[in-house]
Amino acid sequence: MGESPVLVTGATGFVGGHLLEALAARGARIRALVRPRSDTARLEAVGAELVVGSGLEDREAVARAVEGAGVVLHLAALTRARTEAEYFSANAAGTRVLLEAVRSARERPRRFVYLSSLAAVGPSVDGRPVTAAETPRPLTAYGRSKLAGEEACREAAADGLEVVVLRAPAVYGPRDRDLLTFFRLAARGVLPVPTGGERRLQLVHVADLAEALIRGATAPAAAGVYHIADPRPYAWTELVTEVARAVGRRARFVPVPAGLVRAAAAVSEWSAALVGRATIFNRDKARELLAPGWLCETESARRDLGFEARIPLPQGLAETAAWYRAAGWL
Numbered sequence: 001m002g003e004s005p006v007l008v009t010g011a012t013g014f015v016g017g018h019l020l021e022a023l024a025a026r027g028a029r030i031r032a033l034v035r036p037r038s039d040t041a042r043l044e045a046v047g048a049e050l051v052v053g054s055g056l057e058d059r060e061a062v063a064r065a066v067e068g069a070g071v072v073l074h075l076a077a078l079t080r081a082r083t084e085a086e087y088f089s090a091n092a093a094g095t096r097v098l099l100e101a102v103r104s105a106r107e108r109p110r111r112f113v114y115l116s117s118l119a120a121v122g123p124s125v126d127g128r129p130v131t132a133a134e135t136p137r138p139l140t141a142y143g144r145s146k147l148a149g150e151e152a153c154r155e156a157a158a159d160g161l162e163v164v165v166l167r168a169p170a171v172y173g174p175r176d177r178d179l180l181t182f183f184r185l186a187a188r189g190v191l192p193v194p195t196g197g198e199r200r201l202q203l204v205h206v207a208d209l210a211e212a213l214i215r216g217a218t219a220p221a222a223a224g225v226y227h228i229a230d231p232r233p234y235a236w237t238e239l240v241t242e243v244a245r246a247v248g249r250r251a252r253f254v255p256v257p258a259g260l261v262r263a264a265a266a267v268s269e270w271s272a273a274l275v276g277r278a279t280i281f282n283r284d285k286a287r288e289l290l291a292p293g294w295l296c297e298t299e300s301a302r303r304d305l306g307f308e309a310r311i312p313l314p315q316g317l318a319e320t321a322a323w324y325r326a327a328g329w330l
Contacts, residue, residue, distance in 0.1 A: 001028035001218065004070030005049060007109070009056070009098065012038045014176050015115065015206055016075050020046055022210040033065040033076070056094030059101070066101040066109065071217045074098055075115045077146070079178075080278040084141035092148035099156045111162040113216040114153050118169045118227070119143030123291035127200065131297045132225040139291060140284035150225070157223075164216040165225040166209075166301075169294055173206030173316060174323035178280055182240070183321055183330055187247045191240040192256045194290055199236045201294040202229040205311040215305040222304055227296035230309040239313075246317035247330065262286045 006023060010016045011032035023030050024046035031049040033056075034040055040050060053061020056076060066072065078090035095114065102109050121130050122137035138144045150165055157163040172179050185192065204212075212228040234242070241251040265286035272279035288294075301307045311319075324330035 001026055001070070001214075003029070004068060004109075005029040005031040006217065007031045007033065007065055007069035007072045008048075008075065009033050009065075009073070010075030010077065010115075011043060011048070012040065013075060014173075015171060015209060017042055017175060018173065018206045019073065019075065019210040019213055020048065022207070022214055026214070031065060031069060033061065056090070056097050059097060062097055062101045063104070066098070066105050068105075068107045069109045070111075072098070072102060072109050072112045073115075073213055073217060074113065075213075077115070077149075079142065080280045080282075081141070082273060082276075082278045084144070086278075087141045087145035088148060091142070091145035092152065095149035096152045099152055099161075103156060103159060103161060108161075111164065111217060111222075112153065112156065113164045113166065113213060114149060115213065116150055116165050116167045116225075117143065117146045118167050118229075118294055118296055119288065120146040120150055120167060121296075123288075124293040124295040127293060127295065129295040129297045130227070132227070132300060139287045142284065162223065164222045166212055166216050166228050167225065167296070168204055168209055169201065169227075169229045169296065170203045171206050171209055172203055173320055176206065176320070180324065180329060182243055183247055183324055186240065186244045186249055187330060189249055189252055191244055191251055191253050193236055193240060193253045194258060194261055195255050196258050196290065197292070199291070199293050200233045201236070201239070202231070202233050202296060202298075203239075203313060204229045204309060205316040208309040208311050211310075212301065212305065212307045215301075215307045219305045226301040226305060226307075227298055228301055228307065228309075229296055229298055230311075230313060231298045232313070233293075233295055234313060242314050242317050243321075245314065246321040258290050261289060 006028050033051050051065040081087045120143050136147050153163045244251045265283045268279050269282035
C-alpha cells in the first residue's frame with residue numbers, strides 16, 4: 001500500500017471494521033477520521049492513527065486527516081435517516097467537503113476511492129444487469145444522496161484526481177445488523193417472500209468488498225465506476241432458502257403481498273418518527289424490496305481491478321450465522 005498512510009472514513013462501521021483487518025494484514029499504515037465518542041478499540045488494536053473531529057462537516061479535522069495520506073478510502077455514509085435532507089447532508093455534502101480537502105492538500109493524496117451503492121443507479125429491469133454506463137434512476141432518498149456523492153467524485157476526476165467509485169449491492173457478513181432480522185426470522189421458521197413475481201438479486205460478502213476496496217486503491221488501471229458483487233444472481237426464494245439452511249431450518253415460505261410490505265414499512269417509518277429516530281425499514285426500503293431486481297455487471301471489476309468475489313453465498317451465510325450465534329445475536 002506504500003509508505004504513506006491510508007485514510008479511512010467510516011472505519012468504525014460494519015464494512016470499515018473488515019477493511020481495517022484487511023489493511024492491517026497487508027501491513028498498511030492506517031489513519032482514521034473518527035468522532036469523539038466513537039468506539040475505537042478495533043482501530044487501536046491495529047495501531048491506526050486517529051484524527052478526532054465532529055464529522056465530515058468539521059473541515060479543520062478533515063484537512064488534518066487528508067494531509068499526507070497516499071489514498072483516501074471514503075466509506076462514511078448515513079444509511080438510515082429521517083429526511084432526505086439528512087441523507088444529502090452526510091452523503092453528498094460530506095463527500096464534497098472531503099474532496100475539497102483532498103484537492104487543497106499540500107501533499108495531495110494520489111487516489112480517492114468512494115464506496116457507493118447499487119441504490120445510486122437503481123434496480124435492474126427485464127433481468128438485464130445494470131452497467132456503469134447506465135443512466136441512474138435511484139428509487140430512494142439514500143440512493144439519490146449516494147448518486148450526488150458520485151457526481152462530486154466525477155467533478156474531482158475532471159480536475160485531475162484519480163477517482164474510483166465502487167457500487168455495492170446488499171452487503172452481509174459477521175457483525176452486520178441490517179440483515180440480522182432475516183436470520184432471526186429464518187431461525188423461527190418464517191421465510192417472508194414478497195408476492196408479485198420472482199425477483200433476482202446479487203449480494204456481496206463483506207470480506208470480498210474489503211478486498212475490492214483495496215484493489216480499487218492499488219490497481220494501476222482502476223478509474224471510474226465499478227460494480228462489486230458475487231456474479232451469481234439469486235432469486236428471492238433461493239436467498240431465503242439459503243438463509244434457512246445457514247441457521248439449520250427448513251424453508252417454509254410465507255407469501256407477503258406487496259401492499260402489506262408497503263403498509264408495514266409505513267407503520268415502521270411513522271413509529272420511528274414519533275420517537276425521533278430513523279429506521280432501516282421504511283417506505284423507501286419497501287420500494288427496494290419490491291423492485292424487479294438488483295443485478296449488476298461485474299466483468300469490468302475483474303478486468304481492471306483483478307477482483308472476483310471468492311465467497312459463495314451458502315458459505316458466507318453459514319459463516320455469518322455461526323458468528324451471530326457465537327456473539328449471542330441469534
